Amino acid sequence: MTAYLRPNTLEEALAVREAHPEYTILAGGTDLLVSGHRVPPPPGIVDLFDLRPLRGIARDGDGSLRLGAATTYLDVLSSDTGREELSILRAAAREIGALQIQARGTLGGNLVTSSPVGDTLPVWLALGAEVELSSAGRGARRVAYDAFCTGYRQTDMAPDELVTAVTIPPPAPGTRRFWRKVGTRRAQSISKLMIAATARLENGLIAEPRIGLGALADRPIRGVAVERAMAGRPPDEDTAARAARALAAEITPIDDVRSSADYRLTVATNLVARFVRLLAEPA
Amino acid sequence: MADPSRVSGDPALAVGVSIPRVDGRAKVRGRALYVDDLTAEGMLHGQTVRSRVPHGVLRAIRQDPDFDWSGITVATAADIPGENVVALIEDDQPALVPIGGRVRHPDEAVALVAAPTRARAREAADHIELDIEPLPASFTIEESLAGEVVLYGDDNVMRRFDVQKGQDVERALAEADFVIDGTYRTGPQEQMYIEPQGVMAAWDDQGACRLTGSMQCPYYVHKAIARLTALPPEKVVIAQSVTGGGFGGKEEYPSMIGAHAAVLARASGAPVKLVYDRDEDIGATTKRHPARVHHRLGVMKDGTIVAQDVDVVLDGGAYVTLSPVVLSRAVLHATGPYRCPNVRIVGRAVATNVSPHGAFRGFGAPQTTFPYERQIDKAARQLGIEPFEMRRRNMLELGDETATGQTLSYSVGGPAALARAEAAAGSAPPRELAPAEQGTPVRRGRGLAFYYHGAGFTGSGEEKLAGRATVALCEGGGFEVRSSSTDIGQGTLTIFAQLAAAALGVDVGLVRVPEPETGSVPDSGPTVASRTCMVVGGVVERAASALRRRIEAWADEQGIDAPMDELGRRAAGELGEISETAQYSPPPGIEWDDDSYTGSAYAVYGWAACVVDVAVDLDTYEVQVERCIHAVDVGKAIHPIIVKGQIEGGTLQALGWALWEHVAYERGSVVNRRMTDCIVPTFADAPELETIIVEEPYPHGPHGAKGVGEIPMDGPAAAVANALEDALGAPFDAVPALPEHIARALAQAERAPVSKNEREVIS
Numbered sequence A: 001m002t003a004y005l006r007p008n009t010l011e012e013a014l015a016v017r018e019a020h021p022e023y024t025i026l027a028g029g030t031d032l033l034v035s036g037h038r039v040p041p042p043p044g045i046v047d048l049f050d051l052r053p054l055r056g057i058a059r060d061g062d063g064s065l066r067l068g069a070a071t072t073y074l075d076v077l078s079s080d081t082g083r084e085e086l087s088i089l090r091a092a093a094r095e096i097g098a099l100q101i102q103a104r105g106t107l108g109g110n111l112v113t114s115s116p117v118g119d120t121l122p123v124w125l126a127l128g129a130e131v132e133l134s135s136a137g138r139g140a141r142r143v144a145y146d147a148f149c150t151g152y153r154q155t156d157m158a159p160d161e162l163v164t165a166v167t168i169p170p171p172a173p174g175t176r177r178f179w180r181k182v183g184t185r186r187a188q189s190i191s192k193l194m195i196a197a198t199a200r201l202e203n204g205l206i207a208e209p210r211i212g213l214g215a216l217a218d219r220p221i222r223g224v225a226v227e228r229a230m231a232g233r234p235p236d237e238d239t240a241a242r243a244a245r246a247l248a249a250e251i252t253p254i255d256d257v258r259s260s261a262d263y264r265l266t267v268a269t270n271l272v273a274r275f276v277r278l279l280a281e282p283a
Numbered sequence B: 001m002a003d004p005s006r007v008s009g010d011p012a013l014a015v016g017v018s019i020p021r022v023d024g025r026a027k028v029r030g031r032a033l034y035v036d037d038l039t040a041e042g043m044l045h046g047q048t049v050r051s052r053v054p055h056g057v058l059r060a061i062r063q064d065p066d067f068d069w070s071g072i073t074v075a076t077a078a079d080i081p082g083e084n085v086v087a088l089i090e091d092d093q094p095a096l097v098p099i100g101g102r103v104r105h106p107d108e109a110v111a112l113v114a115a116p117t118r119a120r121a122r123e124a125a126d127h128i129e130l131d132i133e134p135l136p137a138s139f140t141i142e143e144s145l146a147g148e149v150v151l152y153g154d155d156n157v158m159r160r161f162d163v164q165k166g167q168d169v170e171r172a173l174a175e176a177d178f179v180i181d182g183t184y185r186t187g188p189q190e191q192m193y194i195e196p197q198g199v200m201a202a203w204d205d206q207g208a209c210r211l212t213g214s215m216q217c218p219y220y221v222h223k224a225i226a227r228l229t230a231l232p233p234e235k236v237v238i239a240q241s242v243t244g245g246g247f248g249g250k251e252e253y254p255s256m257i258g259a260h261a262a263v264l265a266r267a268s269g270a271p272v273k274l275v276y277d278r279d280e281d282i283g284a285t286t287k288r289h290p291a292r293v294h295h296r297l298g299v300m301k302d303g304t305i306v307a308q309d310v311d312v313v314l315d316g317g318a319y320v321t322l323s324p325v326v327l328s329r330a331v332l333h334a335t336g337p338y339r340c341p342n343v344r345i346v347g348r349a350v351a352t353n354v355s356p357h358g359a360f361r362g363f364g365a366p367q368t369t370f371p372y373e374r375q376i377d378k379a380a381r382q383l384g385i386e387p388f389e390m391r392r393r394n395m396l397e398l399g400d401e402t403a404t405g406q407t408l409s410y411s412v413g414g415p416a417a418l419a420r421a422e423a424a425a426g427s428a429p430p431r432e433l434a435p436a437e438q439g440t441p442v443r444r445g446r447g448l449a450f451y452y453h454g455a456g457f458t459g460s461g462e463e464k465l466a467g468r469a470t471v472a473l474c475e476g477g478g479f480e481v482r483s484s485s486t487d488i489g490q491g492t493l494t495i496f497a498q499l500a501a502a503a504l505g506v507d508v509g510l511v512r513v514p515e516p517e518t519g520s521v522p523d524s525g526p527t528v529a530s531r532t533c534m535v536v537g538g539v540v541e542r543a544a545s546a547l548r549r550r551i552e553a554w555a556d557e558q559g560i561d562a563p564m565d566e567l568g569r570r571a572a573g574e575l576g577e578i579s580e581t582a583q584y585s586p587p588p589g590i591e592w593d594d595d596s597y598t599g600s601a602y603a604v605y606g607w608a609a610c611v612v613d614v615a616v617d618l619d620t621y622e623v624q625v626e627r628c629i630h631a632v633d634v635g636k637a638i639h640p641i642i643v644k645g646q647i648e649g650g651t652l653q654a655l656g657w658a659l660w661e662h663v664a665y666e667r668g669s670v671v672n673r674r675m676t677d678c679i680v681p682t683f684a685d686a687p688e689l690e691t692i693i694v695e696e697p698y699p700h701g702p703h704g705a706k707g708v709g710e711i712p713m714d715g716p717a718a719a720v721a722n723a724l725e726d727a728l729g730a731p732f733d734a735v736p737a738l739p740e741h742i743a744r745a746l747a748q749a750e751r752a753p754v755s756k757n758e759r760e761v762i763s
C-alpha cells in the first residue's frame, strides 16, 4: 500500500521529507501522472498541492519577488503582484499545456522535473532568479538557477530538501523583457525551442543582457557568448547579426522527432536578432 | 437554433432543421457505453505481441520459463479455428503470423495474451520472445519501385489503373502553349480518433461468437470473423458499441483486432476485451496512404486546359487491404473538376514493409487533389490569370464531360461554390504588414483550391452492394430504423431519425435508431465513402414510405382516419410488429465499365471551393491560417449543424495534414506514437472557419442530399500551399509544410533566386 500524506504546514512537510526521503513529492501531478503510468507505485506520497505557505506571489522587504513553489500557472496569470517583472513568466504560463494543466501545474514541479523543455526555466535565467531549497535540519538556502540545474533532468536538491520558492531580485529601471516559445502547435505543445531575454539601454547601448535558452541543450542555458556580443553595443542591425553569430557558435542543438538541429539553430538566431531590434524600439 | 419542442411537434419540420442529436444527451452525461466501459463476468484483458522486425521469417515463439504463466492464456496462429486471414479484398493478410510464415511489417501481430488484468497481460506479453530471421526490407515508394526487395508479385505493384481520354497525351502536351510539370508528395496521416480501437469478444455455450466494439462496418467484421472461425454466418454476431470517431480508421482494422479478441476468447474460454493504448493504436493501425504524384498540365495562353498526364503512386504498406479502392478513387479524382479533352492517368499501389495504409476521410482523393490544384495555381501564376478566373475558365458545368466520359446532367454545384467562396473572401489582405507582433516580420498570402468528390461507391459499387435498411412499427406504436450504418460521431442516428420521421409523417421523437448489431439489422453496406446519408438515408426513406403506405392501407380498410402517430399506435396494437425493408437501386443512366475505366464513375459529385489566408512568421517560419472560407455543395443539408460540423471538422483535419501532421517512421515503424509528438491541430491552432453550405439538390438523394463527409478533407491542403507560395514566392509541393520545411525552402530560395514566372515551365 502507498501511504498518502497531506501536510498542513511547511514544518510538517519538511519533517516528513526528512523522515521519508523515499516518498514521492506530489504537487500538481501533471508530470508525475504521465511518467507514473507504467512504474510501480511509490511507498508513499506527500501531497504539497495547495499547501498555503508554498502558494502565491509576494514582494519581500528588499523589493525582491517571492514565488511559492506550489504556485500554479493560473495563480501566476491571475496575480497582481509584480506584473511588470513577471510579464515573461505570464507569457510562458499562458502557453503551458492548456487551462487544465495551468490550473494544476506548479512552478516547483517544472523546476524539479528539470526537463530541457520546461517552459518556465529559461525565464528564471533571464530574470536572474534564485531557487530556495529548505530542509528540516539545515533550514533554507538559495542557489542561482544555473547552479540549481546541474545536468539533464538533474538538480542540486538534496533528498531531504523541498523546493520552497523562487526569488527574483528587483529589476533595474528601464529593463526590457522578451519571451518566445516555438512549439509544435499553439497549445498542448512541447517546445522546439524557447528564448527568454532581458536587457536595458544605457546611453543608447545595451546593458546587462541576460539570455535564457530552452530546448537547445541538455538543460536550459544562458547565452553567455550572445550576451557578451550584445553588451555595450547599440541595438542595431550590426549588433543583431553579431549576436546571431555568437549564438550559432555557442549552441549545438539536436535533431529529434519534434524538430531538426538546423531549424532550432536558425530560429534561435533569428529570435536573438529580433530581441536586439526590439531594444531599439520605444518601450 | 430552432426550439426543439416546436420542431418535434411538426413532422414536416423534421428535415432541414438542426434537432438535438439523438445520441447527444447520453454522451454529454457520460452515460454512453464505449467498448472500454463494457465488462463481463470472468472477463480477461488481451494484449498483442508484435513482430518488431520489418521483414523476416518467424522461426519460433518462446515463453519465458521463469515467468509465472498461471491464469494466462497465450494464443498463436495455431489457435485459429478457421482460415488464418483477415478477409477483405485479397486474402493476403494473416490474423497472426504462423511459425514459418513471413513477417511483413514491424507491428505485425504474432501472438496474443489474455490475463485477468491489463497489467498482467502486458507483463506476460513482455515475456514472450520471438525468433525472427530478418530479411532485407523496403520502406518507401522509391525503394519499392526499385524492386530490390520483392514483396508482392514480381514488381511490388499491388494494383494498377489506367484512364485514357482523347488523343495521345504526349502530342497534346507538345501542342500546348505551356506545360507545367511538377512532382508532389503527401505524407501519411493518423486518424487520431478520440477513442482508440477496441473489441470485446465472447463465445456462448452453443459455440456462437459475439463481438462488440468500436467500428464503422459491422458487416465487414462479420465476414472476416465468419471465415476466421469457420462458423456459419448466423453464429457470428457483430455489435457496434458507441464509437468515439473513425475517419476511416475503423473501416478495416476492427476485423483484425476483432479476430484477435475472438481467438483469445475461444482459447481462454472467457470473454476477452482487447483495447489499444494510444501508442499501440498509432503504431499498428492504418494511416492515410503516402503518395507521390507526377503531374503534367498542358495549358493554352488564354488559360484553357488541353491535357493532363498524371502518374499516381500510393504506398500501400505490407498488405493489399483497401489499397486498390483507395487507388481507384485517387485516380478518378486526379484531373479535378475541369474540362480536359486529353487525359492519361496511371495509378499504382505498391508494397512496402510498413503497417498497411488504409482508409482515411477522402480515401485517395486528397492525395491527387493536392497536385492538380497546385498545378492549376502555378499555371495561373505563369499566365498571369487571376486564380478564381483560371478555375472559372476551365470548370465543369452542367452538360460537360469528365475524364472518364461521364456527362454531368444534374447537381453540378461547382460554379455556385466558387462564386460564393469568392464573394465571401473579398479582397486579399495586404501582402506585408507593418511589424505586428513585437516587431515580427510577417508575410501574408492567399490561396484558392477548387475540387469535387464523388459521393458513394465508385462505378457500379453501390449496385453490387445493394444496401438494405428496414423501418419497423414496434410494440406501443414507436418506429425503429434498422440499418448497419454506424454513428461514429457524424450524426447517422439523428439524420436517419429525421429522414424516417419525415417520410412516415410522425414526430422525430417516435423514431428510435439503435446501434447496429448484425443479428438484427440488414446489411446496408459499410459506413464509408460519404454514402450514409445519400445512399442509405435514401433507402431508409423508401422503407419508411413503404411502411407508411402499408399502415395507411390498413387504416383505410379499417375505416380509420387519424394522424400517423395515432394510426401507428392502433396498427401496432392490432397487427403487432410490422416492418418494411428497402434496397438501393441505382438512378437511371449510371453506367460504368470496369475494364476500360470509363463511364459514370459516381452517381453524383459534391463540389467545393476553399480560400485560405496565411501569415508566415519569417523568424520562426510558423504559419498562422488567418482565414479559411469553405463553400461546399452538399445537395441538401438534412441537419445543418451536423453538416457544418462535418465541414469544419474535415477542414481542420485537412489544415492539420497541410501544416502539422507528420507521422515519423524509422525502418517502417512509427516513432512518434503519442499525442504529445504525433501532432494534430488544437482549437488554438484553428482559424475562424467560415463555412458556406451550398445546396444544389441531387434528384435521387433523400430531399436532394448527397455526400458531405469526405469532401472538406480534399482541398484545403492545396489552398494552404498555394497561399504559402503567394506569400513567400517559393513553391510548396509536399504535405505537410512544416516550419522546418519552410525554413529550408526559404534558405534555398535565397541561395538560388528564381523569378517566379520562370519556375516549373519546360516549354
Ligand SMILES: Cc1cc2nc3c(=O)[nH]c(=O)nc-3n(C[C@H](O)[C@H](O)[C@H](O)COP(=O)(O)OP(=O)(O)OC[C@H]3O[C@@H](n4cnc5c(N)ncnc54)[C@H](O)[C@@H]3O)c2cc1C
Residues within 6 Å of the ligand: A024, A025, A026, A027, A028, A029, A030, A031, A032, A033, A034, A048, A069, A070, A095, A096, A097, A098, A101, A104, A105, A106, A107, A108, A109, A110, A111, A112, A113, A117, A118, A119, A120, A161, A162, A163, A164, A188, A189, A190
Ligand atoms: C498535457 C500536458 C501538457 C503540458 N504542457 C507543458 C508545457 O507546455 N510546458 C511545460 O513546461 N510543461 C508542460 N507540461 C508538464 C507539467 O505540466 C509541468 O512541468 C508542471 O509545471 C509540473 O508541475 P506539477 O506541479 O504538476 O508537478 P508534479 O507532477 O506534481 O511533480 C513533478 C516533479 O517535481 C517534484 N516536485 C514537485 N514539487 C516539488 C517541490 N516543491 N519540492 C520538491 N519536489 C517537487 C515531484 O516529486 C516530481 O518529481 C505538461 C504536462 C501535461 C500533462
